[in-house]
Amino acid sequence: MDNNKSGLMKLDPMTPEAVKVKKIFWETEDVFTIELVYDSDEKREFRFKPGQFNMLYAFGVGESAISISSDSSKKNSLLHTIHKVGYVTNVLSKLKKGDIIGLRGPFGSSWPLEEAKGKDICIIVGGIGLAPLRPSIYHILKHRKQYGKFVLLYGARTPRDILYPVELESWRKKYDIQIEVTVDRADSTWRGHVGVVTTLLNYVELNPEKTRAMVCGPEIMMKYAVDELIKNGVAEKEIYVSLERNMKCALGFCGHCQYGPSFVCKDGPVFSFSNVTDIFEIKEL
């Protein structure tokens, strides 16, 4: 029986496919990036949309839902930027080049980039939330003329926790993009903003009628970011958020990722805020 109507995956959706670690490196003290290629055929291409995630499997240990953080137009390079925080991610962090892990995916909804053409783009991210939006940033920069003003607001815990600092700098230099970075706690080297990410909206001139916002980070951060965007006149339906829940199957069967009527794994993780407005602030939903 054809048990995969999504057309996204080659095999049985519950069976991980072998992928080889091509590169693994630390981004910060507790965040690392792994580059993966198919073990069977290095030339085989990964197809995914910005915002989607994979289930990465460490042999004998288990799986973790990890968003894809590479450029979706470069189909031979699949990157995942991972926060070392749980059992599986701890094991993944210790992988060496040439090790094999399992992969199922890609799963889930994607950031609305096609429909955002012609609009101003405001991306607000906190912490590891930059990783799932990096594919969107690549896409917009690559098709820069199709979009209006482009703003990236990024909040990190400390200057040492800032992800992709070299890349942020090169985007700033090379492209028409306004990037503002803030940290919760500065150190003596820091000359930038200090405070929560929403304060960065004070440094941006939004054109709310034509702005589409994409927000990813801890839920509390997203709540305040959405509140601020709405206060600034951005319509709810123009705001998109990416949610995190416990995921076991990623197929909409196991129930763990339920968020009100939605299964975050297949109906999300990217949601239009207008679809979750009524439940976004319900505690422990």
Added chain:
Amino acid sequence: MKTIDKSNLDKIIGILKKDGYTVIGPIVKDGAIVYDEIESINDLPAGWGDEQEAGSYRLVKRNDESLFGYVVGPQSWKKFLFPQRMKLWEAGRDGRGFTIKHSDEPVPKYAFLGVRSCELKAIFIQDKVFNNDLYTDSYYNNVRNNIFIISVNCTQAASTCFCVSMKSGPKAKDGFDISLTEVIGKDGHYFVLDESTEKGKELTAKLDAEIATDEQVKAADTRVASAELGMKRSMNTAGIKELLYHNHDHPNWAEIATRCLSCANCTLVCPTCFCHTMEDTTDLTGDHTERWRRWDSCFSLDYSKVAGGNFRTSPKARYRQWMTHKLASWIDQFGTSGCVGCGRCISWCPVGIDITKEVEKIRNSPKTKS
């Protein structure tokens, strides 16, 4: 409509076994009626009935020899379509990688004898769960497509039943291959039989079945009607989705949490609850591993845990999730309520929480107008 006697019911089991089916039916085990493999009608719970109340289930001896004189026990047919534990695959270390092996066991071919109308509805509901817009669960659907269903109409209700209000009983209307209504009367002990599918008709043709007389049909209908009339509980489902969606902060959730033990019994006995988790186990060498799928429950603390925290730590939130999912968000997800009114969650709740009463409490004092 036809009628058959007990010996022909036995013949049905024999024919199905000969056709390669594993016949599953009700048996008495550990003081309850459970579903397991049967060889003949001698395995059926002849003369046993059950008494159920919130937090209570007892088998009682009946004063007749009826084979289906009980209502529903702690188990449902989901344990065969959606096994409590199932190995998805195993893998062995292979250099710096691993090789995955799938089970080559044949798909079981089950005949279910004694499926109640509410249970049939529960199977229809899980059909939708395990066949969503993007994926199909292969095990569930492979077993499901091979199944032979003999439903048995209820001729009595337990005090915990509320299928009438959930429009799922007491009489099975479709979805079975054969349906039976047991009658014990002045004219003997017999079953009024209805066939619905070609498979059902083929099987009935091999029996010594007689055309049912009007009196026999009437006797069966009267007994089903008495189950309907004897149903004490009910659930008012009018606008229930909006009612629960708009009352997530109702004080009753906290009140339920003072009684609820978060034991997960309700989700295990529920014939529609489908949540499960994945477990990876490894042997001592670390070179062999297995992935198992097993039932999980939204009442367990791990259920909504992520590396950075837990989305539902309070029992209040977990009960709210269960009931709101069952009765409200299920409708958005699958176009049907997740409740069939079988009453298992009421009987098997160790503290006797009654879902019908909890809905009424919210309905009678809505926190916010729906």
